[in-house]
Amino acid sequence: MLVMNIEKFSFTYPGAEAPSLKNITLPIEKNKITSLIGPSGCGKSTLLRSMNRIHDLYPGNTYDGKIDLLNETTGEYDDILAIKKENDFIQLRQKVGMIFQKPTPFPMSIFDNVAYGLKISGIKNKTELKDRVEEALKGSALWKEVHDRLNKSAMGLSGGQQQRLCIARAVAVKPEVLLFDEPTSALDPISTSAIEELIVELRNDISIAIVTHNMQQASRISDYTAFMYLGDLIEFDKTEHIFLNPKEQQTEDYITGRFG
Amino acid sequence: MEKLFQKISFSSATLVFIILLGIFITLFNTALPAINEFGLHFIVNPAWNKEVPITTPQAKSVKKVSDDSEVVNPDDYSDDDGMIMQDEDDTPTKTIYGGLVPLVGTILSTLIALLFAMPIAMGIAIFLAEIAPKNISSFVGGAIELLAAIPSIIFGMWGLYYFAPIVANLFGGFQVSLLTAGLVLGVMILPFMAAITRDSMNTTPDILKESAYALGATKFEVIKDVIFPYSKVGIIGSIILSLGRALGETMAVAFLIGSVFELPHKITDPTISIPVALANNFGEASGLGMSSLFYLALILFVMSFAVISFAKFFFLRKAN
Ligand SMILES: Nc1ncnc2c1ncn2[C@@H]1O[C@H](COP(=O)(O)OP(=O)(O)OP(=O)(O)O)[C@@H](O)[C@H]1O
Ligand SMILES: [Mg+2]
Numbered sequence: 001m002l003v004m005n006i007e008k009f010s011f012t013y014p015g016a017e018a019p020s021l022k023n024i025t026l027p028i029e030k031n032k033i034t035s036l037i038g039p040s041g042c043g044k045s046t047l048l049r050s051m052n053r054i055h056d057l058y059p060g061n062t063y064d065g066k067i068d069l070l071n072e073t074t075g076e077y078d079d080i081l082a083i084k085k086e087n088d089f090i091q092l093r094q095k096v097g098m099i100f101q102k103p104t105p106f107p108m109s110i111f112d113n114v115a116y117g118l119k120i121s122g123i124k125n126k127t128e129l130k131d132r133v134e135e136a137l138k139g140s141a142l143w144k145e146v147h148d149r150l151n152k153s154a155m156g157l158s159g160g161q162q163q164r165l166c167i168a169r170a171v172a173v174k175p176e177v178l179l180f181d182e183p184t185s186a187l188d189p190i191s192t193s194a195i196e197e198l199i200v201e202l203r204n205d206i207s208i209a210i211v212t213h214n215m216q217q218a219s220r221i222s223d224y225t226a227f228m229y230l231g232d233l234i235e236f237d238k239t240e241h242i243f244l245n246p247k248e249q250q251t252e253d254y255i256t257g258r259f260g
Numbered sequence: 261m262e263k264l265f266q267k268i269s270f271s272s273a274t275l276v277f278i279i280l281l282g283i284f285i286t287l288f289n290t291a292l293p294a295i296n297e298f299g300l301h302f303i304v305n306p307a308w309n310k311e312v313p314i315t316t317p318q319a320k321s322v323k324k325v326s327d328d329s330e331v332v333n334p335d336d337y338s339d340d341d342g343m344i345m346q347d348e349d350d351t352p353t354k355t356i357y358g359g360l361v362p363l364v365g366t367i368l369s370t371l372i373a374l375l376f377a378m379p380i381a382m383g384i385a386i387f388l389a390e391i392a393p394k395n396i397s398s399f400v401g402g403a404i405e406l407l408a409a410i411p412s413i414i415f416g417m418w419g420l421y422y423f424a425p426i427v428a429n430l431f432g433g434f435q436v437s438l439l440t441a442g443l444v445l446g447v448m449i450l451p452f453m454a455a456i457t458r459d460s461m462n463t464t465p466d467i468l469k470e471s472a473y474a475l476g477a478t479k480f481e482v483i484k485d486v487i488f489p490y491s492k493v494g495i496i497g498s499i500i501l502s503l504g505r506a507l508g509e510t511m512a513v514a515f516l517i518g519s520v521f522e523l524p525h526k527i528t529d530p531t532i533s534i535p536v537a538l539a540n541n542f543g544e545a546s547g548l549g550m551s552s553l554f555y556l557a558l559i560l561f562v563m564s565f566a567v568i569s570f571a572k573f574f575f576l577r578k579a580n
Pocket of ligand 1: 013014016020038039040041042043044045046047
């Protein structure tokens with residue numbers, strides 16, 4: 001079953017002469033991990049940022065095609081490119097969360113960071129907040145390290161802990177999809193493998209799309225892999241097919257490191 | 261060669277401290293007669309240039325003899341001719357000076373300016389940093405920076421001719437008053453405060469704002485929960501620097517505050533501030549009067565110094 005379905009999708013930045021994404025068709029399977037790989041500038045981040053319409057914080061982008069998102073209650077699909085009202089954007093982003101290249105703790109306590117998404121979605125009950133924060137921190141393998149300093153500033157955590165905090169913060173609002181844009185590129189190997197384990201854990205409840213430059217990471221954790229090049233989606237398949245016997249020459253060149 | 265450069269840069273750095281210390285010492289020395297005469301009571305005494313009879317014999321205590329001998333000893337007041345005077349009914353009088361009125365005038369006009377400027381400056385900064393499209397933001401931002409560069413005497417003239425009548429119409433009372441001076445002072449510091457606040461808000465990383473939007477936050481929530489806390493230090497710094505500017509402002513206030521040594525009962529009453537008192541009275545003052553002006557200047561110096569040190573402290577903490 002698909003949680004998202006991107007169809008014939010094109011994207012052009014304001015003032016750009018050519019589109020940065022051209023006619024992309026990519027299914028995102030429910031409760032699976034889909035990784036996007038490809039050389040720098042091929043449009044991975046652009047595609048990911050279309051999936052929660054975070055692009056729309058800046059005016060003047062041009063979309064074409066369709067990005068369908070599963071509506072869990074009705075079982076039908078809604079085209080998120082049709083969204084125009086602020087309320088609908090907010091709902092979309094509560095369903096489709098995002099983790100960035102660098103940890104982005106807010107300048108507030110650890111507890112308030114994790115509770116933030118819940119508070120702005122209208123949850124005021126203190127016990128409910130406490131329970132949800134604890135649940136999210138446990139789910140992000142951070143509870144043991146921070147349970148005795150929830151009221152301390154999140155800025156005092158290590159980089160890896162901060163990134164897990166950001167994941168906890170995103171998980172707390174119980175999204176259906178989580179988008180990761182190179183979540184480990186700023187982290188050391190130990191923190192990286194902790195995050196990788198965490199992402200694999202999260203797959204049980206959340207569908208995941210992850211951009212990565214790390215080929216081992218893609219092959220270790222993802223179920224599906226899409227290879228992109230210069231704004232085109234070159235090949236999409238099960239991860240083992242992409243890495244063991246790719247159909248396209250460009251894919252093979254890229255994963256074997258023989259790329260231009 | 262390198263040693264020489266080190267020495268030169270070290271001595272120019274030291275020079276700044278020497279100048280600072282030198283100013284403080286000369287202020288203090290010149291103020292010393294007034295400090296000795298009036299002590300800290302100066303700060304709470306509302307009388308300025310007022311003749312009072314020298315303490316009557318009945319009120320005098322055991323130390324009468326020594327006090328009298330002080331009065332006749334010419335050395336003690338050698339730098340002051342106006343000090344001892346015989347008035348018509350032969351009661352000896354002296355002139356006393358107190359700094360309360362200009363001190364209150366300075367603090368209140370600054371306070372009015374801050375209260376007026378702060379919300380408007382925050383609004384402008386939010387508009388420029390987060391709401392306006394880029395081209396409008398840079399156009400308006402440029403205009404605001406120009407506004408900050410207008411010489412204060414122009415604000416004073418504009419305030420007196422166009423603004424003061426409006427204020428008097430709206431709030432009653434005098435055209436020149438604490439309120440008029442405070443409001444024009446507020447208009448003066450507003451662009452400065454707005455520009456620095458905008459700059460510190462602009463230092464919030466996009467990725468941090470996007471993280472909040474990605475959780476479903478509205479623009480208002482992002483401003484309130486992410487941008488403000490993140491740039492808090494810079495915003496407080498901008499307020500304190502504006503405060504420092506307002507404290508020392510002379511020309512605009514001189515046009516508008518009324519320049520009378522009287523405590524205001526309402527904010528629409530005229531009064532005087534320290535810089536205005538200094539500028540207006542420096543020419544004619546001599547002796548203890550002059551010394552008292554230096555005492556006022558010393559108080560202003562210490563106040564401004566405290567404000568700036570406080571701001572520095574904030575900025576330094578930000579740097580760490
Ligand atoms: N804000 C923008 N305005 C205009 N063009 C942009 C903008 N952001 C990215 N681009 C262009 O869009 C193309 C795709 O960029 P994108 O950031 O999606 O690449 P990427 O695959 O994520 O690269 P990387 O691996 O380096 O992160 C690039 O050619 C880039 O120059
Ligand atoms: Mg990228």
